[in-house]
Amino acid sequence: MKYAHVLKGSCAALLFGAAALVGSAPASADDAAKGAVVYNLQPVIFPYMAAQTAGVEKAAKEYGVKLVNANANGSLETQISQLKAAIAAGAKGVVIQTNDSIGIMPAIREAVDAGVCVAGAAVAIGPETGKVYPGTKGLAAWNENYAAELLGEAIAKAIGGEGDVAIEVGLLTNGTSKARHDSIQAYWKAHYPKIRVVAVEQHQFNVDKARQIALSLVNRLGDSLKAMYIETNPGAISVLQALKTTPENGKIVIGSIGGEKGYHDFIRQGLPVIDVPEVPLSEGAAALKMVVDCINGNKEPVFMAEQDLPGLTGLKSANYTVTKANVNDFKPEW
Amino acid sequence: MQNKNVDDLVRSFKTNALRIAVPACIVILAIGVTFVNYRFMSVRNMTAILYGIAPAGIVGMGMALLLFSGRFDLSVGGIAALCAVAGARLMNDYGLGVALPAVVVIGIACGAVNGFVIFRLKVNSFVATLGSGYAFSGVAAVLSGQSPVSVHDLSWTDFLNFQLVSVPVVIWLYGAIVVVSLWFSHTVAGRSLYAVGANEEAARYAGVPVTLVSVLPFLITGAYCAVAGMVTVGYNAAGLATTGSDWPLTAIAGAVIGGVSITGGEGSIIAAFIGMFLIGVVQNALVFTNVDTNYQTIILGFVIVLAVTTDIMARKRLMQMSGRDADAPEAPVVQPKSTQSP
Amino acid sequence: MSAAPTAPLLRIVDVGKVYPPNVRALNGITLDIRAGEVTALLGANGAGKSTLARILTGVERPTSGTLHLDGRPIELADTRDAHRHGIACIYQELPLLPNLSAAENITLGHTGRPFLGLWSPQPSRRVYAELAKEIPDAPPPDVLVGQLSVAQRQKVAFIRALAAHPRLLIVDEGTSSLSLSERQEMQSLLRSLAHARGIAVIYITHFIDDALSCSDRIVALLDGKLALDRPSADTARADVLHILGGGAAAATARAEAAARVKPVERKTAGSGAGLTVTNLACSGVAPLSFSTGVGECLGLYGPPGCGATEALRAVAGLSPHSGRVDWNGEVLPSAMAQRVLRNVVYCNGDRAKNLILSWTVAGNINLLYLFRQALLSIPSAAAARARAADVVSRFAIKGTPNEAIRNLSGGNQQRVAVARTVSLGLPLLLIGDDLTRGVDIVGRSHIHGLLRAAAGQGAAILLYSSDPEEIANLCDRVLVLRDGHIVDVMRRPNISVPSLEAAVQVGRRAHA
Structure with missing residues (x-):
C-alpha cells in the first residue's frame, strides 16, 4: 500500500535526518564553511518564501556563512541565470526553492558538477516529490503525496467517511499542486470509496478566484457539499471569510496545507477547519545546515521530511494535522 | 425622408443587435444552466456573484470612465495592493477611522502620479500605467514585509459581511460606487470624457479643458482602487501584496463585454456594470456545469475577444450604414438627395 | 484646343x-x-x-x-x-x-x-x-x-x-x-x-x-x-x-436660407475692445504684432508654410507662444479652454478635427457650451435641446438636431461648426483656419454669409485661407505673411485675387 510505503520511507529519512543533526552540531563543525559564500535562491517574493529566507538567514548567522539572497520573480530563466551566477561567483553552496522542478534540472546538474553543495527546500528538485535529487546534498520538504494523504485522512474522519467533496487546487500544471491533488484523490478512492469528488477547480493561486469558485460551488451543491480541500492557506482564508455570508458557514469542512497564522485563527474560532502545516523557517534552517555539512566534507545526501523538522515534531501524535483539538500545540512559522 | 427613417431604424437595430450579441448569449447560457441546476438563478447565487466580483467591479467603474475618455489604467492592481497593505497596517495601528480615509488619499495620490506621467511627461497611458503598476505593487511588497498583513480587529470584515436587508453590506457599497459613477458620467465633466474619447482635438476646440477632465478619471479610479483594496482586506482579513493582479484585465473586459467601446467615446456605466456582472455569471456558470477549469479560461478568453470583435464590427457598420463623408475618397457617397445641398 | x-x-x-x-x-x-x-x-x-x-x-x-x-x-x-x-x-x-x-x-x-x-x-x-x-x-x-x-x-x-x-x-x-x-x-x-x-x-x-x-x-x-x-x-x-x-431650385433655396439668418442688433464696443497681439512668436512665426477690432474681418494670407496657421493656433491657445494676446482689455490666459470661455474660438478647415463626426448635430452644438456650466453639474437636457433647435433653425442648417452629423454634407457640417460659434454671442473672436477647405461653392457661400453676418453684428474675425478668392470676398484687411513675417498689409477695397497674388510675389522678392 502506498501509504505504508511512504511511512517507511519517512522513517528512513527520519533516521538520516537525526544522524545529520547529531553529526554536525555547530561546535564540531570544522572551519571550511566559515566565510563561505552560499546563495539562497527563491522563486518569488511571497510570505512563505520570506519566512523560509528568514530561516536560512538565521542559520547562516549561526554558522558564519556569507549569504546572498536572490529571487527569480516567477521566471525559470531568471532562476537558472541566478544559479549560474552563483557558480561563476565561486559560491560553495546553494539553498534553492525551485521555480520549476523539472526545468531547473540541467542547471542543478551543472552546479553539482562544479562542486557546489546544493540543498532543496520546500520543493523537490526533479520529477518526484520527497526525493533528494541525485548528486545534491539534500532536501527539506514534505513528501507532498504523504502530506496530501494526511490531509485526506483528516478530512475523511471529519465528515464521517462519506459524502460529496470539492477540490480547489492552484494549477494542475504545477508539480506540487498535481502531486497533492492526485494523492488525495487516490487516497480517498482507496480508503473511503463513499467520498465522492464532485468538482475539481483551479484558482491559479489567486485568492479572488478561490473565493468566487468556492461561493459558486457552495451555491451549486448546497447542503450536499461536505468538505473542500483548498490549496494554499491564503486561498482557504478568503474562502472562509466569504462563507461567513452564507448559511453553510461552519457546516463545510475546509482542509488545506500550509501552517499560516491567519488560517489557524479560523481553527481557533472553532470552525471545522483542518491544516497540514508547513514550517518554512525550519525548512530554511535545515537546508542551510545541509549545505554547511556538505561544505565541511559530509557529502552524504539527506532528506529532511517536513514532519521531522523541529517545528512539527510535536504534532506526531496528531498525524501532523492541526484541528481545533490541538491548535494550541502548534506555533505557526509564517 | 420616409425611406431614410426606416433605414435609420434598421441600421440602429443591426448595430445594437451586434452590441448586445455577447450579453444576450450569456443570458441564454444562464437560463440554460438554470435548467441543469435550479439553484443557479437563485437570489442567493446572484448575491454570491456580486459578492465575488465586488472588488474588481468597483475598480471596473473607474476603468469604464477611463475607457470613455479613450484611455485605461493597467496599474489598478498595483494601487489596490498598495492600498490593501497600507490599509491593513493602518487599521492595526490606528484603527479603521484613520485607515479608510488615509487609504483613499493614497489611492488618489497614485492616480495623480499616473496623471502626472501621462499628461505632463506625455507618456502614453498603456506604458505609463503598466510601469507604475509594477512600482505600486513593489511598494506594496516592501510595506507588507513580504507576508500578509493580518488584521487583528475583524470588525471591518464583519461590517462588510453584515447582512443589511439580507444582502451583505459590501454589495451595498458596490451599488453606491455604481450610483456615484453613474452620476459622474452625467455631469459636465463626465459628458466631456466622451468628447475627449471620441475626438480629443474637437473637444479641445470646443473649449473642453482636456487635460483636467482626462486626469479626473485617473483620480477617481485611484480612489476606487483604495475602496476595492479595503474590501479585499475585509475579505481576506489581511492586506495582501498580491491583491488585484488580474484586475486590469477583468475590469477592461467587463466594460467591453457590456458594450463600452475599447477605442473610447462610447458606452455607459450601466453597460460596464452589466458586463462585469456577466463575467461573474460566466465564471459561476462554468463552476455550476462542472466544466474543466482549463476550459473555463479558454471560454472566458473567447468571450472577451468576441466582445471586442462585435464592438469593432458595430462601429464599422455604423460608419458604413450612416452617412459616409461625402468628400472622403475611400468611402462611398450615400447622401440621400433630400439632405444634400440644394 | x-x-x-x-x-x-x-x-x-x-x-x-x-x-x-x-x-x-x-x-x-x-x-x-x-x-x-x-x-x-x-x-x-x-x-x-x-x-x-x-x-x-x-x-x-x-x-x-x-x-x-x-x-x-x-x-x-x-x-x-x-x-x-x-x-x-x-x-x-x-x-x-x-x-x-x-x-x-x-x-x-x-x-x-x-x-x-x-x-x-x-x-x-x-x-x-x-x-x-x-x-x-x-x-x-x-x-x-x-x-x-x-x-x-x-x-x-x-x-x-x-x-x-x-x-x-x-x-x-x-x-x-x-x-x-x-x-x-x-x-x-x-x-x-x-x-x-x-x-x-x-x-x-x-x-x-x-x-x-x-x-x-x-x-x-x-x-x-x-x-x-x-x-x-x-x-x-x-x-x-x-x-x-x-x-435653379437650389438658387431659390439659397436665397431663402440667407433670408432666415436673423439679423441681430449691432453692439458698439467700448475702448480696448477687440484683439491686440503683441510680439506673438512661436515655432514658424517671427514676433508678430497686430490687432483687430469689433466687426472687422482680418485676413492672414500667404503661401503654405507662411506661418499663418501657426499664428492662428497660437492666438487660439492651441500651441504655446511667447508675447502677449489681449482680448477686450484683458490678457488672455494661456489655456485654450479659458480662451474659449472668453469667446475666443478656433475653427479648423478639417471637419474631422473640428467636429465629433460620430455625434449628433445637437451634441456637437452643445459641446461648445458644456464648460459654461459647473464641472460637476448635470447639464439640462431641455436647455440643450432648445439651444440645438435654435442654432439649427437660426443658421439655416440642413438637417435635424438629432441627426448624426456625418450624415450631413461637408459644407453643412462646417456650417454647424461656424454657427455654434457665432451663436455664443458677443463679444466674439472667431478664428477660422482655412474654414472652407474642400467645401463646394454652395457650402462656401453659406459659410461666407454666416461670417459676414457675424462681423456685421460686431464679432471680430481672424481668418486664414488658402483660397485668395475667399480672402478677397471676406476680409476688410489682410496681412500678407511669408516665412512668419508680415510682408504687406492690404485694405479693402484694394484686396483682390490678383493683388493678393502679387503681394505674395512682391513679398517673396522683398523677403529674399
Whole structure:
C-alpha cells in the first residue's frame, strides 16, 4: 500500500535526518564553511518564501556563512541565470526553492558538477516529490503525496467517511499542486470509496478566484457539499471569510496545507477547519545546515521530511494535522 | 425622408443587435444552466456573484470612465495592493477611522502620479500605467514585509459581511460606487470624457479643458482602487501584496463585454456594470456545469475577444450604414438627395 | 484646343450607382474620355464626381452600365485591375506615407517585385529619378515625405502615379491646398502630360476658373446626372456656375436660407475692445504684432508654410507662444479652454478635427457650451435641446438636431461648426483656419454669409485661407505673411485675387 510505503520511507529519512543533526552540531563543525559564500535562491517574493529566507538567514548567522539572497520573480530563466551566477561567483553552496522542478534540472546538474553543495527546500528538485535529487546534498520538504494523504485522512474522519467533496487546487500544471491533488484523490478512492469528488477547480493561486469558485460551488451543491480541500492557506482564508455570508458557514469542512497564522485563527474560532502545516523557517534552517555539512566534507545526501523538522515534531501524535483539538500545540512559522 | 427613417431604424437595430450579441448569449447560457441546476438563478447565487466580483467591479467603474475618455489604467492592481497593505497596517495601528480615509488619499495620490506621467511627461497611458503598476505593487511588497498583513480587529470584515436587508453590506457599497459613477458620467465633466474619447482635438476646440477632465478619471479610479483594496482586506482579513493582479484585465473586459467601446467615446456605466456582472455569471456558470477549469479560461478568453470583435464590427457598420463623408475618397457617397445641398 | 479626332480611350456607357436601400449616386452617365485630352470634372459636393472616380479606379463597381477601354468592355473588380489597365489616380487626401522617403513612396504597391522579394532602395531611386525629370522642381528622392510642403508632396504623388505608366490619370481635387501659382504650375504639368505624352487626364476640381483655363473639355455633374459635356473653349463660366450651384431650385433655396439668418442688433464696443497681439512668436512665426477690432474681418494670407496657421493656433491657445494676446482689455490666459470661455474660438478647415463626426448635430452644438456650466453639474437636457433647435433653425442648417452629423454634407457640417460659434454671442473672436477647405461653392457661400453676418453684428474675425478668392470676398484687411513675417498689409477695397497674388510675389522678392 502506498501509504505504508511512504511511512517507511519517512522513517528512513527520519533516521538520516537525526544522524545529520547529531553529526554536525555547530561546535564540531570544522572551519571550511566559515566565510563561505552560499546563495539562497527563491522563486518569488511571497510570505512563505520570506519566512523560509528568514530561516536560512538565521542559520547562516549561526554558522558564519556569507549569504546572498536572490529571487527569480516567477521566471525559470531568471532562476537558472541566478544559479549560474552563483557558480561563476565561486559560491560553495546553494539553498534553492525551485521555480520549476523539472526545468531547473540541467542547471542543478551543472552546479553539482562544479562542486557546489546544493540543498532543496520546500520543493523537490526533479520529477518526484520527497526525493533528494541525485548528486545534491539534500532536501527539506514534505513528501507532498504523504502530506496530501494526511490531509485526506483528516478530512475523511471529519465528515464521517462519506459524502460529496470539492477540490480547489492552484494549477494542475504545477508539480506540487498535481502531486497533492492526485494523492488525495487516490487516497480517498482507496480508503473511503463513499467520498465522492464532485468538482475539481483551479484558482491559479489567486485568492479572488478561490473565493468566487468556492461561493459558486457552495451555491451549486448546497447542503450536499461536505468538505473542500483548498490549496494554499491564503486561498482557504478568503474562502472562509466569504462563507461567513452564507448559511453553510461552519457546516463545510475546509482542509488545506500550509501552517499560516491567519488560517489557524479560523481553527481557533472553532470552525471545522483542518491544516497540514508547513514550517518554512525550519525548512530554511535545515537546508542551510545541509549545505554547511556538505561544505565541511559530509557529502552524504539527506532528506529532511517536513514532519521531522523541529517545528512539527510535536504534532506526531496528531498525524501532523492541526484541528481545533490541538491548535494550541502548534506555533505557526509564517 | 420616409425611406431614410426606416433605414435609420434598421441600421440602429443591426448595430445594437451586434452590441448586445455577447450579453444576450450569456443570458441564454444562464437560463440554460438554470435548467441543469435550479439553484443557479437563485437570489442567493446572484448575491454570491456580486459578492465575488465586488472588488474588481468597483475598480471596473473607474476603468469604464477611463475607457470613455479613450484611455485605461493597467496599474489598478498595483494601487489596490498598495492600498490593501497600507490599509491593513493602518487599521492595526490606528484603527479603521484613520485607515479608510488615509487609504483613499493614497489611492488618489497614485492616480495623480499616473496623471502626472501621462499628461505632463506625455507618456502614453498603456506604458505609463503598466510601469507604475509594477512600482505600486513593489511598494506594496516592501510595506507588507513580504507576508500578509493580518488584521487583528475583524470588525471591518464583519461590517462588510453584515447582512443589511439580507444582502451583505459590501454589495451595498458596490451599488453606491455604481450610483456615484453613474452620476459622474452625467455631469459636465463626465459628458466631456466622451468628447475627449471620441475626438480629443474637437473637444479641445470646443473649449473642453482636456487635460483636467482626462486626469479626473485617473483620480477617481485611484480612489476606487483604495475602496476595492479595503474590501479585499475585509475579505481576506489581511492586506495582501498580491491583491488585484488580474484586475486590469477583468475590469477592461467587463466594460467591453457590456458594450463600452475599447477605442473610447462610447458606452455607459450601466453597460460596464452589466458586463462585469456577466463575467461573474460566466465564471459561476462554468463552476455550476462542472466544466474543466482549463476550459473555463479558454471560454472566458473567447468571450472577451468576441466582445471586442462585435464592438469593432458595430462601429464599422455604423460608419458604413450612416452617412459616409461625402468628400472622403475611400468611402462611398450615400447622401440621400433630400439632405444634400440644394 | 479641339478634341483629337481619335477613337475614345475610355467609354463610360450608361453607368449608374445605387447605394442600398435606394440612394442613386450616379444615374445613366455616358461619357467618352479621350487620350491626349484634359477633361475637367466638376460638380457640387455629393453630385457624384467622387463616386465616378471610385468606379473608374476600381474602388467600387457600378450597379449598372459598362466601361469600354479601347473599344473592349472591361470589368474593374478592384484597384489592381485598374492599375493593370493603366488607370492611376491622385487623391485629394494624398495617401503618402510621411515616414518614408519620396522615392520609397512611389514604389509602394506597384513595382512588379515578388511579394517576398527583398527590398532595396536602389530601384526606387532610379525609377524616381527617371520620372522626376518631367516634373519641374521635384523634391530629391531621399527626403522624407513628412518634411515636404503640401505642394512638394503633390509632386511626389504625381511621380507615384506616373510610375505605373498610366494611360488614364485621374487627379481628384489635387489643388485645394495649393497656392495659385502652385496650382498653375500643376495645371501646366497636367496639360503637358496630356498633350505631349498622350495621357488621358481627368481633373476633378472645385475651381471653375482652373477648370476652364486648363482643360480641353468640361464635364459637370448635377445630382448624379451628366449636366454638361462641352469643349472648354465653348463653355461660359456662368453655365458651369449655375450647375455647381445646384441648378435653379437650389438658387431659390439659397436665397431663402440667407433670408432666415436673423439679423441681430449691432453692439458698439467700448475702448480696448477687440484683439491686440503683441510680439506673438512661436515655432514658424517671427514676433508678430497686430490687432483687430469689433466687426472687422482680418485676413492672414500667404503661401503654405507662411506661418499663418501657426499664428492662428497660437492666438487660439492651441500651441504655446511667447508675447502677449489681449482680448477686450484683458490678457488672455494661456489655456485654450479659458480662451474659449472668453469667446475666443478656433475653427479648423478639417471637419474631422473640428467636429465629433460620430455625434449628433445637437451634441456637437452643445459641446461648445458644456464648460459654461459647473464641472460637476448635470447639464439640462431641455436647455440643450432648445439651444440645438435654435442654432439649427437660426443658421439655416440642413438637417435635424438629432441627426448624426456625418450624415450631413461637408459644407453643412462646417456650417454647424461656424454657427455654434457665432451663436455664443458677443463679444466674439472667431478664428477660422482655412474654414472652407474642400467645401463646394454652395457650402462656401453659406459659410461666407454666416461670417459676414457675424462681423456685421460686431464679432471680430481672424481668418486664414488658402483660397485668395475667399480672402478677397471676406476680409476688410489682410496681412500678407511669408516665412512668419508680415510682408504687406492690404485694405479693402484694394484686396483682390490678383493683388493678393502679387503681394505674395512682391513679398517673396522683398523677403529674399
